[in-house]
Amino acid sequence: AKRNGRNRAALFEPRLREAQAARLALQADLRGAMARGELRLNYQPQVDAVRGTLSGVEALLRWDRGGIDPVSPAVFIPIAEESGLIVEIGRWVIREACRQAQAWREQGFGQLRMAVNLSVRQTRDEQLLAFIDDVLEETGVAPGCLELEITENLLMEETELAIALLARLRARGLHLAIDDFGTGYSSMAYLKRLPIDTLKIDMTFVRAIPGDGEAITTAILAMARQLGLAVVAEGVETGQQHAFLAREGCGTLQGYRFDPPLDPETFAARWLQPRTS
Ligand code: C2E
Ligand code: CA
Ligand code: CA
Numbered sequence: 483a484k485r486n487g488r489n490r491a492a493l494f495e496p497r498l499r500e501a502q503a504a505r506l507a508l509q510a511d512l513r514g515a516m517a518r519g520e521l522r523l524n525y526q527p528q529v530d531a532v533r534g535t536l537s538g539v540e541a542l543l544r545w546d547r548g549g550i551d552p553v554s555p556a557v558f559i560p561i562a563e564e565s566g567l568i569v570e571i572g573r574w575v576i577r578e579a580c581r582q583a584q585a586w587r588e589q590g591f592g593q594l595r596m597a598v599n600l601s602v603r604q605t606r607d608e609q610l611l612a613f614i615d616d617v618l619e620e621t622g623v624a625p626g627c628l629e630l631e632i633t634e635n636l637l638m639e640e641t642e643l644a645i646a647l648l649a650r651l652r653a654r655g656l657h658l659a660i661d662d663f664g665t666g667y668s669s670m671a672y673l674k675r676l677p678i679d680t681l682k683i684d685m686t687f688v689r690a691i692p693g694d695g696e697a698i699t700t701a702i703l704a705m706a707r708q709l710g711l712a713v714v715a716e717g718v719e720t721g722q723q724h725a726f727l728a729r730e731g732c733g734t735l736q737g738y739r740f741d742p743p744l745d746p747e748t749f750a751a752r753w754l755q756p757r758t759s
């Protein structure tokens with residue numbers, strides 16, 4: 483078995499080396515991307531399950547490499563995390579999302595709840611709190627209108643220190659959401675200790691409605707109710723999923739059924755209405 487293993491390693495080594503080289507090239511590219519203005523945010527609506535009205539928006543990062551195929555954030559975010567570049571990129575994302583919220587408010591669309599993804603790596607940034615304070619002051623975004631999404635798996639690996647930082651953010655009035663919920667193994671006791679407001683049901687469960695996804699979705703909703711947490715279901719694509727989730731009491735839905743992530747102009751045209759009063 484050992485010999486076999488070694489042979490196999492030898493066989494795959496050139497390919498591994500190639501993959502590693504590609505990652506390094508991407509990493510170098512990404513380093514310049516911010517300076518070249520290639521990063522943008524798209525915005526996906528979060529919709530009230532019963533009324534169909536807008537209840538919030540999630541900012542999702544896009545890397546526009548002018549001519550070259552776009553790289554998915556699912557690919558470049560892990561690379562940015564590995565290299566530590568995510569701290570700088572993540573700050574850009576927070577500022578840009580808040581500036582967009584400010585611009586929309588100034589255009590008369592009222593205050594919007596803006597959700598931004600936060601890499602767990604960013605919770606090790608000691609200046610994060612001060613940075614967010616500055617951005618909120620600079621843009622006039624109310625702390626309660628900024629929600630930070632952190633994935634369940636990453637959060638569970640984190641230290642008490644990260645959790646303490648989250649508690650401080652929440653004490654400022656920010657909202658915190660657990661992303662991709664249900665894929666990790668957080669117990670109810672663990673969740674109770676976390677300073678959070680919202681669970682986002684992972685789309686693998688939503689995709690399995692009707693079917694295997696129904697029982698776990700119902701269980702998550704019951705648990706959230708007991709803990710007093712809001713729930714957002716992600717990846718809602720069909721009317722059947724929408725109807726099931728609304729019936730089970732899931733307050734907020736997000737997914738292609740409503741819209742994919744949109745550029746800011748399209749988002750405003752489709753989802754924002756001027757406030758008359
Ligand atoms: P996520 O935070 O779980 O975001 C949801 C992903 O599902 C997005 O992919 C979104 O475009 C996609 N999606 C939304 N509705 C549907 C649907 O109905 N069906 C399907 N099949 N997909 C749907 P995207 O934009 O490619 O982002 C992938 C991941 O990259 C995100 O997953 C998030 O983990 C990460 N990411 C994106 N932007 C940022 C960012 O600014 N910071 C950090 N740290 N991570 C980010
Ligand atoms: Ca998210
Ligand atoms: Ca998610």
Ligand code: CA
Nearest residue numbers: 556633661662
């Ligand atoms: Ca995800």
